[in-house]
Amino acid sequence: MTAIPEQPYSPSGPRVHRTRGVLSPPSWPRRRTVRLRRAAGPLRDTLALMALPLVAAPVLAAAFAGGGTRRWFGGRAENQRAEAQTAKDAAAAAFYELDTAQRDLRISIETITAVDSSPAARRVVADFEALGRRIDEASHQYIEAIDAHDLDRDDLEASVASRARTELTAAKGELDRVKRELDRFTDGLGPLLGKAETQLARLAPAVERARQALLAASNALDTARGSGLRADDLAARLAMLSPELTKLNQGAGQHGVPQTLERAEQVTRQAEAVRAEADRLPERAAETDRRLVSLRTRAQALTTRSTQVEPVLSELRRRFTAACWQDLQHVPEVAAENVRQAESRLAEARTAREEQRWADATALLSTVRALLNTTDEAVSAAGDRLRRLNAVQKDPEQEIERTRFAIRDAQRLAMAGRHTPDPRHAHPLDAAVARLDRAVDALEGRHPDYWHFLTETEAVRESVAQVVALIREDRGGSAG
Incomplete structure (x- = not known):
């Protein structure tokens, strides 16, 4: 029995299938497979004989008694042969059980190492390799005992059969002891294995969500373009996710399970953001058009109102002391300059909208709104000042x-x-x-x-x- 194969676990590769949804067992070493078949052969023969109907027993007895190719010796030799064969069958069963348990444990170890690179996981791998050497030693003892004695020989001596039984019984005992060690080791893997299987269970759904999010974003982008909107910036953002999708398709075996999970979640978030903006793009275009019209109308109204500031200032100068109006002296000039700047930014915003540079258009419209708010406050301040002074004077x-x-x-x-x-x-x-x-x-x-x-x-x-x-x-x- 060999240690962990060096190739990494790859959920997307040919070793993906596992009964519990994790991995498939590696191929057995060729030497051990051949010897296992030889070792397990008598066990299968014995089981087959036990399964025959009772009616076949006389026929078999007659076949062995009359003209068979092997001579049957009675007495002590045959008893020793039968006991040796029983020991051989028991050892073969123990060997098969240990090998099966080791293959299952290797799957668990590969599951852990595919997900976890912590010191605890590295210790588990080292302990498993040490346990693998113990298993190899016990297996070697069993195979040597099998190869050393041919229990089917016609001239098998009782002493040879007895020695074979002793060696096979010892080999079985060692296999059983190692199997108990392996079981204890397996029981201690519970927390690490549970954590690893949880992450692996999240892996496939996370990758699928990322793929579906990218597909939804692409479809939303196509819909927006179908309505006459270019959405070049969204298309560029979506194109930047293509290498990430390639890495997701390459699988966790190449890039690691934690890294693949993180990449899948990041791709999902970014793709969903692109989809949301693409879905909102027609509404954003309509909103930009409404703001352009609204701010243009407001700028024109402020241009008209700012012409009324000078008569208000004239009355303030005529009726009240300088302290009452001198801070308003520059309101007409400031209002005119703000309106001029607002109209210039409006023109730039309209160009940005025509070129579908939505972020630029939004920023320019915000600047226009701030300029018009400042102008509105200055123009209103002059009229408000005159009203308050009239009231307190009266x-x-x-x-x-x-x-x-x-x-x-x-x-x-x-x-x-x-x-x-x-x-x-x-x-x-x-x-x-x-x-x-x-x-x-x-x-x-x-x-x-x-x-x-x-x-x-x-x-x-x-x-x-x-x-x-x-x-x-x-x-x-x-x-x-």
Whole structure:
């Protein structure tokens, strides 16, 4: 019995089939096969004789008694011959059982080594090789005992038959001992073998999923092209997966089971991504067309609105101090430049869409949208500024009361359940009151800065809101 063959396990090669779905047993060594047939021959003859009907017994007896080619000696020699033949049959059965168990174990070892390259797996291989040498020694002892004695000789002496029985019995005993060692070794392979068989069980489905994902991606790409979309970038990505498919088809025997599993999962993910984008391509083209039209319309509307900024600025300059409008001085120029850039990017996006460079078209449209948002905010700021200044100039008391209400509400919250407020809450609220008073006093001048007043009241309300959040956080923490 020989050690593990050096060629790697290949699920896709001629050794794929196995009763348990793993591997097929290697061919026996020719020398051992021939000798096994010789050794097992008497065992088969004995079994065949036992299987004959009883009615054939007299016929056989007559055949042996009358004119047979072999002389039969009675007495002790024949008894020794029969005992030797029984020992030979028993040894042949033990040899056959050990050889079968070793072939099954070799399948298990090859299963483990095909999947696992860990130190534990390498130790198992080394132990199996050592066990194989023990099996070879026991087998050699058995075969020598078989070759040394011809129990079918007519002149077989009783002493020779007795010696043959002794040697064959010893050979069987050694075969049985090695078989028990092999069984114990096999029992210890459970965890490694289970893990390996699990991975092998995943292998075929994983490779099949990868193939199906590639097929689905190819079909989706064909459908997209059928609708007039080139999808060159998707086709290039799909073409890059072709070498990976070749490696999958070459099998795990060449590239290893873990590596093949990882490759199959990676191919599946990438192919599914290509398929999803190919399926979405018609919708993406329609969405790009809608955005082009929408942003073009918005750019035209902002061009019209930006022309209205200058009259608003003129009124702000005429009615309010410079501090109220000087930060808006450049809004018309900035709006015009932003719209010009947006229109230029729109033209580039349209070209990219016509060339079906979808990523470029999407990026350009995002830039256009950001430019138009900035322009919209600047143009709206001028009109909003004029409305707020008109309102506070007409009735500043409304803004004052709104701010005082926020302060009083925060003060009530700070005093809830307390006789004296927490200094961390009281000091910011006192500062807010003083800041509001200063902002109100600033309105008494001949040319009050209403914009400064509005920004101050807004800042006061923001600081008060921070105190309220702090109070609630403190009380929430203490309650917890």
